[in-house]
Amino acid sequence: MYLKIHGKDGKKTVAVCDCELLGRVLFGNGMKLDLKKYAGFYKGEKTQDAALIADALLNADSANLVGERCIKIALEKGFASEENVMHIGGVPHLQIYRFSP
DSSP, X not given: OEXXXXXXXXXXXXXXXXXXXXTOEEEETTEEEETTTTHHHHOSEEOOOHHHHHHHHHTOSEEEEXXXXXXHHHHHTTSSOGGGOEEETTEEEEEEEOOOO
């Protein structure tokens, strides 16, 4: 999996993508997810460390995850539930947002 943390204006966005999906363009349910054009958004540190990914998600203001392995980590650690996962071209995609007053 690729893990990349983006920071802007004191906010953190975490991007995680299963490696084999990078470079693909997914279509489905009236949506398009271009993992070729936006590969740079996801391509960061290569890792299989679930604890590292969970820690990044814990400290994120938002997160964008694509692929079965990384989403499984988010679900197992309680960051989201299965009904929050959408599928684009048969590939799971999950967006997480943390709202604070």
